Every structure is written in structure tokens, then in C-alpha cells.
Amino acid sequence: MMIEIRDMFRTYEVGEEKVHALNGVDLDIEANEYVAIMGPSGSGKSTLMNILGCLDTPTAGSYRLKDKEIRKLTDDELAQILNREIGFVFQTFNLLPRADALHNVELPLVYAGIRHEERRRRAKQALETVGLGDRMKHRPNELSGGQRQRVAIARALVNRPSIILADEPTGNLDSATGEEIMVAFERIWRDGNTVILVTHEADIAAHARRVVRMRDGKIESDVLQGDVRARA
Amino acid sequence: MNLRESIGIALGAIRANKLRSILTLLGTIIGVTSVIAVISFVEGMNRFVSEKLINAGANVFVVDREGFVTSQEAFEAAMKRPIVSLADGEALRQGVAHASLVVSQLGARLPVNYRGKNLRGVDIRGRGAGYDLVDDLAIAQGRHLAETDDARRQMVCVIGPEVVEELFPGMDPIGKQLRIGDFRFEVVGVTQEKGKIFGQSQDRFATIPVRTFQKLMAERGSVSIAIKSVDQSSLPLAQQEARNIMRGRRNLRPGEPDNFGVTTSEAYLDLYKNLTGGIFVVTIGVAAISLFVGGIVIMNIMLVSVTERTREIGIRKALGARRRDILTQFLVESTTLSLAGGAIGILIGIGLALLVGAVSPLPAAVNFKSVLLGIMMSSLVGIFFGSYPAARAARLDPIESLRYE
Numbered sequence: 299m300m301i302e303i304r305d306m307f308r309t310y311e312v313g314e315e316k317v318h319a320l321n322g323v324d325l326d327i328e329a330n331e332y333v334a335i336m337g338p339s340g341s342g343k344s345t346l347m348n349i350l351g352c353l354d355t356p357t358a359g360s361y362r363l364k365d366k367e368i369r370k371l372t373d374d375e376l377a378q379i380l381n382r383e384i385g386f387v388f389q390t391f392n393l394l395p396r397a398d399a400l401h402n403v404e405l406p407l408v409y410a411g412i413r414h415e416e417r418r419r420r421a422k423q424a425l426e427t428v429g430l431g432d433r434m435k436h437r438p439n440e441l442s443g444g445q446r447q448r449v450a451i452a453r454a455l456v457n458r459p460s461i462i463l464a465d466e467p468t469g470n471l472d473s474a475t476g477e478e479i480m481v482a483f484e485r486i487w488r489d490g491n492t493v494i495l496v497t498h499e500a501d502i503a504a505h506a507r508r509v510v511r512m513r514d515g516k517i518e519s520d521v522l523q524g525d526v527r528a529r530a
Numbered sequence: 531m532n533l534r535e536s537i538g539i540a541l542g543a544i545r546a547n548k549l550r551s552i553l554t555l556l557g558t559i560i561g562v563t564s565v566i567a568v569i570s571f572v573e574g575m576n577r578f579v580s581e582k583l584i585n586a587g588a589n590v591f592v593v594d595r596e597g598f599v600t601s602q603e604a605f606e607a608a609m610k611r612p613i614v615s616l617a618d619g620e621a622l623r624q625g626v627a628h629a630s631l632v633v634s635q636l637g638a639r640l641p642v643n644y645r646g647k648n649l650r651g652v653d654i655r656g657r658g659a660g661y662d663l664v665d666d667l668a669i670a671q672g673r674h675l676a677e678t679d680d681a682r683r684q685m686v687c688v689i690g691p692e693v694v695e696e697l698f699p700g701m702d703p704i705g706k707q708l709r710i711g712d713f714r715f716e717v718v719g720v721t722q723e724k725g726k727i728f729g730q731s732q733d734r735f736a737t738i739p740v741r742t743f744q745k746l747m748a749e750r751g752s753v754s755i756a757i758k759s760v761d762q763s764s765l766p767l768a769q770q771e772a773r774n775i776m777r778g779r780r781n782l783r784p785g786e787p788d789n790f791g792v793t794t795s796e797a798y799l800d801l802y803k804n805l806t807g808g809i810f811v812v813t814i815g816v817a818a819i820s821l822f823v824g825g826i827v828i829m830n831i832m833l834v835s836v837t838e839r840t841r842e843i844g845i846r847k848a849l850g851a852r853r854r855d856i857l858t859q860f861l862v863e864s865t866t867l868s869l870a871g872g873a874i875g876i877l878i879g880i881g882l883a884l885l886v887g888a889v890s891p892l893p894a895a896v897n898f899k900s901v902l903l904g905i906m907m908s909s910l911v912g913i914f915f916g917s918y919p920a921a922r923a924a925r926l927d928p929i930e931s932l933r934y935e
Binding site: 374377380409410 | 535841844846849853855929
């Protein structure tokens with residue numbers, strides 16, 4: 299099992315009040331699944347995504363990623379998980395503004411301690427995969443929104459992580475460009491990656507093969523739709 | 531993580547905000563500049579002074595009217611004392627048992643000319659026998675002054691090679707008549723070249739017999755008498771003998787103070803060391819204050835930089851940067867920043883020292899140690915004042931940082 303979540307709680311203290319962002323969640327995700335996590339704001343989907351992405355840790359319950367209990371890891375081990383196992387794609391792209399596309403894609407490899415030439419080679423390859431072989435020396439502000447998001451996807455893929463975690467990846471794009479990005483995710487999934495999509499848009503979630511709906515910190519429904527969209 | 535990348539980021543930030551960077555680095559620049567300039571200056575002075583004093587020879591002390599004067603009052607008092615005469619010199623020559631050499635000296639700066647060619651400000655030295663040892667002179671051409679020249683008050687001189695070059699280009703100066711002040715002298719010898727000590731030519735002089743000097747130009751002038759003891763251990767003895775002889779000649783009663791001076795080179799060296807020690811203390815103070823202020827400015831700018839780049843820190847953490855990677859990145863940045871200031875300071879400091887050396891007779895010596903010190907000081911400032919902002923950056927929460935606008 300790639301991801302195993304058992305009886306998970308995440309509680310924030312806001313002043314005197316306790317807010318239960320996650321209120322008893324169980325979730326299993328296998329390798330090479332394509333999952334969309336949906337729900338209105340305040341449903342706990344962002345909290346779940348942060349925990350899945352190891353940026354946050356649960357208050358109670360267990361999260362095992364590739365059989366590792368995330369709560370028991372030290373800061374350095376967590377950093378290594380972020381580096382090796384998780385590839386983020388953000389709504390706002392989150393590229394370094396002063397670095398060119400190539401350098402942005404190289405960053406995860408820098409923290410993986412990979413040598414300069416090898417880094418260059420793999421980053422170029424990743425950019426070519428997303429069709430930006432001719433934009434490597436461009437900075438983010440010289441690229442369109444769709445191109446920026448494709449740089450971010452190349453960055454997420456470059457260290458061959460176990461999970462691609464995308465948070466509203468089309469939220470800042472027009473629908474045509476958004477559709478392009480979804481085609482890219484489809485291909486990533488077909489290449490054997492595990493893709494988890496967090497979105498509140500039904501037509502984006504429709505691309506996934508499994509849809510998990512959240513409400514009030516709990517999973518409301520968990521539906522496979524692989525039969526709806528056959529593999530090409 | 532990647533050192534080159536961090537240095538690159540820091541240098542890029544400096545280039546991107548030139549004015550801000552210069553203002554940021556001003557404190558560090560001033561601190562390092564002052565240290566480098568003063569160290570170079572004092573170092574140069576040290577060499578200059580010790581060479582000057584050692585030039586007079588080891589185990590040499592001087593008997594004269596003024597002695598070792600350090601204040602205006604002492605100088606005025608000394609001017610009322612009786613002069614030291616050539617007769618005193620003769621008495622010392624005969625009486626100081628532990629002396630290997632006693633040389634009477636007079637001096638002035640006068641123009642020298644030959645057939646309309648005029649050379650100003652030549653060091654005219656009146657010297658008794660043995661001057662070649664005390665002044666450390668070797669003959670290149672002709673002969674040294676002899677005892678008989680002195681006894682007969684001959685109008686002869688030995689000149690330095692620079693005087694030859696200026697007045698007798700392409701000529702043999704031996705036997706030529708030149709004018710020193712208002713008097714004609716025959717050149718009997720030329721010394722070997724000694725070169726310059728920190729811009730001061732050692733070859734622009736004319737030495738004449740001391741009695742000739744006194745007769746023509748310093749009837750009432752006070753002589754200074756250089757006495758060289760037989761060896762190091764007999765130096766105090768020779769000094770005591772000289773004092774006793776002088777006190778005897780002046781009928782001083784026991785308890786009456788000396789009305790003449792006996793001065794060793796150490797006395798000058800001691801005073802000098804006190805002086806430069808004071809300069810050092812002041813410089814260290816100035817440097818410490820400006821480095822402290824410079825450090826605080828760097829800390830401030832780094833805090834601004836951490837805030838401005840909160841999102842970048844969040845991104846880096848999400849991509850797998852450890853706390854120590856972030857810490858290192860910002861420490862390297864602050865250190866690069868302060869080192870850049872240090873480098874500018876070193877260059878300005880060296881420039882100042884060389885400038886002072888070029889326009890004044892005061893020499894300057896830039897040494898490797900002071901450059902090293904400047905680099906060390908500025909990197910320490912960067913590390914020390916950069917650690918708080920860097921620690922803050924490393925502690926940032928990735929989720930909040932990613933949301934930061």
C-alpha cells in the first residue's frame with residue numbers, strides 16, 4: 299500500500315476554541331492510482347493535502363507512507379521524504395521568480411545532493427517531457443501561466459517521487475490551458491505515477507479514476523469512476 | 531547544500547540593489563578600511579623608524595644639548611643650556627674608556643651648486659673622523675675625509691651619488707669645485723649608492739669636516755656627539771663615563787641635574803612604540819564601533835530579505851530543503867555580503883596607505899597579515915550578525931510560508 303491513513307484527527311486551537319479540521323479519517327491509496335479529493339472550503343481537504351504532503355502532521359491517528367510512520371520521523375527525515383517521495387504542483391505555481399526554468403526544475407535535485415552535470419541533464423530531460431525544451435533559460439515572468447505550471451510539473455517529476463500532489467493545479471488558468479494541464483496529468487498517471495488532485499471543480503475531478511469527497515473533516519464518499527472513463 | 535548557489539544568490543542580490551548594498555556595507559567598509567590603512571601606516575612607520583635608528587648603528591648613544599625632548603617646555607628649557615662644543619667632543623674622545631668611536635656632528639640643509647646648476651635642500655653634514663662607520667658610508671670613488679682635513683679645516687667634501695648625478699652628469703666630480711651655501715669646496719670622494727628608504731633618498735648629501743662646518747656656518751652651534759661603545763654590555767658603562775666627563779667639565783655639583791642629554795636609540799624607540807600603541811587603540815575602537823554598526827545593518831537587511839523571501843523559503847522546504855540547508859544559505863549570503871564590504875574596505879585601505887606613502891615622506895607597508903585580518907573580521911561580522919536572521923528563516927513553517935503574499 300502506498301498510503302495508509304487510520305483514524306486521523308487534526309485539531310487547531312483558535313483562541314479558546316478547538317477546530318477539528320480532520321475528524322476521524324481513514325483512507326488507503328495504492329500505487330498508480332489517480333485520485334481527486336473534493337469538497338467545499340472548510341471541509342478539511344487542504345488539511346488532508348498538507349498531511350499527505352508531509353508539510354503538516356496529524357494530532358492523532360496514523361499516516362503511513364510506503365510503510366513509514368510519518369509522525370515518528372525527525373525533521374531531517376521529513377525533509378528527505380519531501381524531497382524523494384512527494385512532488386508538489388501548486389495552484390500559484392510557486393516557482394522561484396529570480397531563477398530560470400531550468401534552475402527551478404533543478405532545485406529538488408540540489409537538495410537531493412546530486413552533482414551539477416547530472417542535475418542539468420535530468421532537469422533538461424524533465425523540461426523536454428513537458429514540452430518546454432525551448433524555454434529553459436526563461437524566467438517565470440517571461441512564461442505564460444500554462445508554461446509556468448508545466449515548469450512546476452517538471453519540477454515535481456524530476457526526482458521521480460512516489461506521489462504527485464496537485465493542489466488546484468488549474469485554479470489560476472483559463473479553461474483551455476487548464477485542459478492542457480489535465481492532459482499532462484493523464485500522461486503522468488499513465489506513465490505509472492500515483493497522482494492525487496485536490497480540487498473543488500467537478501469537471502477537473504472528472505479526470506481522476508477515483509473521487510474522494512470530504513465534508514466537515516470526514517470522508518463523505520469514495521467512488522471509483524474507472525469504468526466511466528476507459529483507458530485509452 | 532550548494533555553496534556556489536548561495537554565493538551566486540548573494541552576489542546577484544548585491545548587483546540588483548547597488549545603492550542599498552553600498553549603504554548596507556558602509557559600516558563594514560569603514561571598519562575594514564580604517565584597520566588596513568592604520569596597520570599599513572604603522573607598519574611602514576615601524577620599519578622607517580627602526581631603520582633610521584638602526585642606521586645610527588647598534589650600541590650608539592648621543593650626547594647633545596637637548597637630549598630626549600618630548601614637550602615644548604622641555605625644549606625651551608633645553609635651549610637655555612650651554613652648548614655642547616667640539617672641545618666636549620674631544621674630551622669625550624679621550625675620556626670614555628669603553629668607547630670604540632666618538633664622532634662630533636653638525637648638520638644643516640643648504641643649496642649646493644656647480645656652474646649655475648643648483649641643487650636645493652641638500653643634507654650638509656659636518657663630521658669628525660669615524661663618520662663613515664656611524665653614517666654607514668662606503669667610498670665609490672676618491673677618498674674619505676681624513677683627520678687632517680678636520681684639523682686643518684680644509685674646504686673639502688665627500689658627496690652622495692645623487693648629488694653627482696644632478697650636478698656632474700657624465701663628468702668625473704673628483705677635484706671639481708662646488709659651492710655649498712656661500713663657500714667653495716673641492717670634491718674629494720663619492721660614496722656608494724644607498725638608495726631610498728620609503729621615498730627618502732639616502733644619497734643626497736655632502737659631508738664636510740666638522741671643524742670646517744663650525745668655523746664657516748655654526749660658530750655658536752651646539753654639536754651632537756655620537757658615541758659607540760665597544761660592545762653591547764659596555765653600553766651603560768660608556769654612558770656613565772660620558773655623563774661623568776660632561777658633569778665634570780661643567781662643574782655640576784652632586785644632586786644638580788644634567789644640563790645636557792644622553793640619549794640611546796631605545797629611548798626613541800620606546801616613545802615611538804607608545805605613540806603607535808595609542809594609534810592602535812584608537813583604531814581598534816573605531817573599527818569595533820563601525821563593524822558593530824555595520825553588523826547590525828547587515829542583520830537588519832538580512833531580516834528584510836528573509837521576510838521578502840518567505841515564500842521562497844516555503845518552496846525550498848516543500849522541495850526537501852532541511853533546516854540546515856536554509857540556515858547555511860542565509861549565513862552564506864550574509865557572509866558574502868560582509869566579505870564584499872571587507873574586500874572593498876581592503877582595497878580602499880591599501881589605496882589610502884599607498885596614497886599617503888606617495889604624497890608624504892611617511893612610508894606605508896601593506897602586508898599580507900593585515901589583508902588576512904580584514905577578511906577574517908568581515909567574515910566574522912557576517913556569520914555573527916547573519917545567524918539570527920538565518921535561524922529565523924530556518925524555523926519558518928512551510929505551510930504558512932507557502933501562503934505568504
